[in-house]
Amino acid sequence: SLDLTSCNKFVHQFEKVIEKPLKTKSSVYYTGVDLGTACIVLAVLDENYQPVAGAYKYANVVKDGMVVDYIGAIHIVRELKEKLEAELETELLFAASAIPPGTNELDSGAIRNVIQSAGFELTNLLDEPTAANQVMDIQNGAIVDIGGGTTGISILKDGEVIKVADEATGGTHLSLVVAGAYKLPFEEAELYKRNKKNHGELIHVLQPVVEKIGSIILRQIEGYQVDAIYLVGGSACLNGMEQIIEKVTKIPTFKPEQPLFVTPLGIGKSC
Ligand code: ATP
Structure with a gap:
C-alpha cells in the first residue's frame, strides 16, 4: 500500500x-x-x-x-x-x-x-x-473521487491514468437519504451530514448508499488489476466510509486525512 x-x-x-x-x-x-x-x-x-x-x-x-x-x-x-x-x-x-x-x-x-x-x-x-495524484503520488491502484453529484473512478498503472469513469452517485444522494431518514429539508440534512459529530450514527443510515458506491467501483474496475483503492473528494470525509467500501470490494481502501x-x-x- x-x-x-x-x-x-x-x-x-x-x-x-x-x-x-x-x-x-x-x-x-x-x-x-x-x-x-x-x-x-x-x-x-x-x-x-x-x-x-x-x-x-x-x-x-x-x-x-x-x-x-x-x-x-x-x-x-x-x-x-x-x-x-x-x-x-x-x-x-x-x-x-x-x-x-x-x-x-x-x-x-x-x-x-x-x-x-x-x-x-x-x-x-x-x-x-x-x-x-499530484498530491497522492500513486503508481498503481484506483483513485475514487466521491464528490457532490458524482463518483469518479480512475485506474492508475505505473503512475499513468489508464481508465476513467464517472457515475451519478455522490454526496447529494447521501444528503437526500439523511433528509428522508431524519425528515429534514435538504439544506439542513446537508449540514447535518457534514458535521463530523454525527458521522458515527450516520454511517449506519448511509450504509446502503455507500455499499452502492462500493458496487459501482467494483463494476468499473472489473478486468483491471487494482490492489488498492484511494478515496478523495468531499464525500469521502464521512467517517467509516472506507471500511464499508473495503468490505464490498475486498480491496484495501485508504483515504487521506482531509480528502476534500x-x-x-x-x-x-x-x-
Ligand atoms: P463533483 O465531484 O460531483 O463535481 P464536487 O467537486 O463539488 O462535486 P467535493 O467538493 O469534492 O465535490 O465534495 C462535495 C461533497 O462533499 C458534498 O456532497 C458535501 O456534502 C460533501 N462533504 C463536504 N464536507 C463533508 C463532511 N465533512 N462530511 C461529509 N460530507 C462532506
Whole structure:
C-alpha cells in the first residue's frame, strides 16, 4: 500500500494556512481553482509549491463539471481571489483548474472562461484524478473521487491514468437519504451530514448508499488489476466510509486525512 504521510502533511499545512495565511514573500504564486458541485476551493502555493493560503465557499454554481451559474461562479472566484490577495498583500496572477474526466469541450471552455473572467491567467486545465495524484503520488491502484453529484473512478498503472469513469452517485444522494431518514429539508440534512459529530450514527443510515458506491467501483474496475483503492473528494470525509467500501470490494481502501482538499492542492501544483 501507499504511504499517505506526506500527502497528509501537505493537506494539513493547507488547512493551517486557510486559518492563518503565510505571509513570507514569494517571487510567484500559483493558485489552484477547484470548481466543484458543492464547493469552490482556491489553494495558493508559493514558488516552492508549498501552501501559503486558501479559501473556500459552498456554492451551487457548477453541476458535475458543467457551469450552471456562470456569473455566480465568476463572482465567487473573484471574491475568494480578492480575499486571498488582501491576506497575502500580493496580486494572484496564475491559476490552474480541473475538469471531471469526460467533460466535453463546451463545458471545459466555460470553466476556462470563469477562471479568466475572475482575473487569472489560466496556465493549465487538467482532469481531476490527474490533479489529485499530484498530491497522492500513486503508481498503481484506483483513485475514487466521491464528490457532490458524482463518483469518479480512475485506474492508475505505473503512475499513468489508464481508465476513467464517472457515475451519478455522490454526496447529494447521501444528503437526500439523511433528509428522508431524519425528515429534514435538504439544506439542513446537508449540514447535518457534514458535521463530523454525527458521522458515527450516520454511517449506519448511509450504509446502503455507500455499499452502492462500493458496487459501482467494483463494476468499473472489473478486468483491471487494482490492489488498492484511494478515496478523495468531499464525500469521502464521512467517517467509516472506507471500511464499508473495503468490505464490498475486498480491496484495501485508504483515504487521506482531509480528502476534500487533495484535488485543489494538486491543481495548484500543476499550475
Ligand atoms: P463533483 O465531484 O460531483 O463535481 P464536487 O467537486 O463539488 O462535486 P467535493 O467538493 O469534492 O465535490 O465534495 C462535495 C461533497 O462533499 C458534498 O456532497 C458535501 O456534502 C460533501 N462533504 C463536504 N464536507 C463533508 C463532511 N465533512 N462530511 C461529509 N460530507 C462532506
